[in-house]
Amino acid sequence: MIYPFEYGGIRLTSPYGERALEGTSGFHGGIDLVGLETDRVVSTVSGTVAASACVTDKSDATWMWGEHIIIAGDDGRVYFYFHLDKRLVARYERVEAGQVIGVMGNTGFSFGAHLHFEIRESDAATRINAAEALGIPNMEGCYEPKGEKSMKDQDIIDAYLRYVDRNTGDTCDAWARDYTDWARACGLFKSDGDGNFRWQAPISRQELCAVLYRFYRMMENGSTAARD
Ligand SMILES: [Zn+2]
Numbered sequence: 001m002i003y004p005f006e007y008g009g010i011r012l013t014s015p016y017g018e019r020a021l022e023g024t025s026g027f028h029g030g031i032d033l034v035g036l037e038t039d040r041v042v043s044t045v046s047g048t049v050a051a052s053a054c055v056t057d058k059s060d061a062t063w064m065w066g067e068h069i070i071i072a073g074d075d076g077r078v079y080f081y082f083h084l085d086k087r088l089v090a091r092y093e094r095v096e097a098g099q100v101i102g103v104m105g106n107t108g109f110s111f112g113a114h115l116h117f118e119i120r121e122s123d124a125a126t127r128i129n130a131a132e133a134l135g136i137p138n139m140e141g142c143y144e145p146k147g148e149k150s151m152k153d154q155d156i157i158d159a160y161l162r163y164v165d166r167n168t169g170d171t172c173d174a175w176a177r178d179y180t181d182w183a184r185a186c187g188l189f190k191s192d193g194d195g196n197f198r199w200q201a202p203i204s205r206q207e208l209c210a211v212l213y214r215f216y217r218m219m220e221n222g223s224t225a226a227r228d
Contacts, residue, residue, distance in 0.1 A: 001044045001045060001097075001133055001134055001135070002042070002044055002097055002098055002146060003033075003042075003044070003134060003143075003145070003146055004033065004041055004042055004043070004044050004081065004115060004117050005033070005035035005036075005037075005038055005039075005040065005041060005042065005104075005115075006035070006038045006040040006041075006042050006098075006100055007037060007038055007145065008035060008036050008037025008038055008145050009036040009037065009142055009143055009144050009145045010033050010034065010035060010036060010136075010142070010143050010145075011033065011034045011036055011140075011141070011142045011143075012031055012032070012033055012131065012136065012137075012138075012139065012140055012141055012142075012143065013032045013033070013034060013114055013140060014028060014031065014032035014114075014140070015028070015031055015131060015138045015139055015140065016028055016029070016030060016031050016127075016129045016130055016131055016138050017129075017138070029118050029127045030080060030082075030116050030117050030118025030119070030127075030130050031116075031117055031118075031130045031131050031134075031138070032114045032115070032116055032117075033114060033115045033117055034104070034113070034114050034115070035104060035115075036142060037145075037156070039085075039103055039104040039113070040100050040102075040103055040104075041081055041084065041100065041101055041102045041103060041104055041115055042097075042098050042099055042100050042101060043071050043079070043095045043096070043097055043098070043099050043101050044079060044097060044117075044134070045071070045073040045074065045075055045077075045079060045097050046073070046074050046095065046096045046097045047071045047072050047073040047074050047075075047079070047094075047095060048071065048072050048092065048093070048094055048095070049069060049070070049071060049072075049089050049090060049091050049092060049093045049094075049095060049101075050070040050071065050072040050078070050091070051068065051069065051070040051091060052068075052069050052070075052087045052089055052090050052091050052093075053067075053068060053087075053091075054066060054067045054068065054087075054107065054108075063108060063109075064082075064108045064109035065080075065082040065083070065108050065109075065116075066082055066083045066084065066105070066106075066107025066108020066109070066110060067083070067084040067085065067086070067087050067102070067105060067107045067108070068080065068081060068082045068083070068084060068087075068108070069081045069084065069087055069089065069101050069102055071095060071101070076121075076122040077119055077120065077121060077122060077128065078119070078120045078121070078122065078124045079117075079118070079119055080116070080117065080118035080119070080120070081101065081102060081115060081116075081117060082108060082110075082115070082116035082117075082118070083104075083105055083106060083107050083108050083110040083113075083114060083115065083116055084102040084103060084104065084105045084107060084115070085102075085103045085104060085105025085106070085107065085113070086102055086103040086105065087101070087102045088100055088101055088102050088103070089101045089102070117130050118130055119133055169198075169199065169200035169201075170196045170197055170198060170199060170200075171199065171200070172199045176199070180197075180199060184197070186214075186218055187214055187218075188211050188214050188215055188218070189211065
């Protein structure tokens with residue numbers, strides 16, 4: 001059985017079995033997972049979508065599942081995917097193992113984005129240890145990707161560069177203008193070769209070192225102007 005994320009490794013944040021949550025103990029019928037490289041959720045087996053829904057009426061306990069998908073596997077077992085942000089398949093739809101069915105989210109009874117993944121026998125009631133079925137330890141930890149779908153280093157770099165591309169706006173939000181003007185006047189931030197300050201872009205570690213170095217020199221000089 002493949003991992004329920006499109007590629008990359010997974011972090012198990014809450015194992016199957018007895019546990020305490022928010023002060024009350026109970027049986028955790030599935031495992032809580034986070035995709036390490038993607039939040040796109042895939043079906044772990046081939047089968048048919050038995051439900052793609054969200055219950056908002058809180059008198060119905062299944063509201064806790066949030067946006068959820070249930071797959072009736074060809075193997076006879078039933079697979080549950082809870083707390084999704086988005087559902088991308090409809091009821092009665094045929095899905096193949098590895099097909100994207102949704103996006104991880106934080107809907108229903110959930111405290112932070114994760115996927116609650118649960119497996120039951122064909123009676124839809126008897127639970128199975130989902131960690132064991134996936135071939136990972138039933139304990140908190142990060143587990144390596146299986147198969148060939150893992151991202152290569154170059155894919156990760158390309159994904160980062162695409163992210164930076166989308167976020168390199170050179171305009172400041174109004175609330176930040178005074179601070180960025182100050183930082184620019186002090187020489188803490190200098191533009192790149194094209195004169196772009198990339199105010200909306202994330203900062204790399206080497207850029208952070210440069211900023212900290214300039215700040216340190218500014219304090220040392222007791223002046224408002226940093227020197228390289
Ligand atoms: Zn859970």
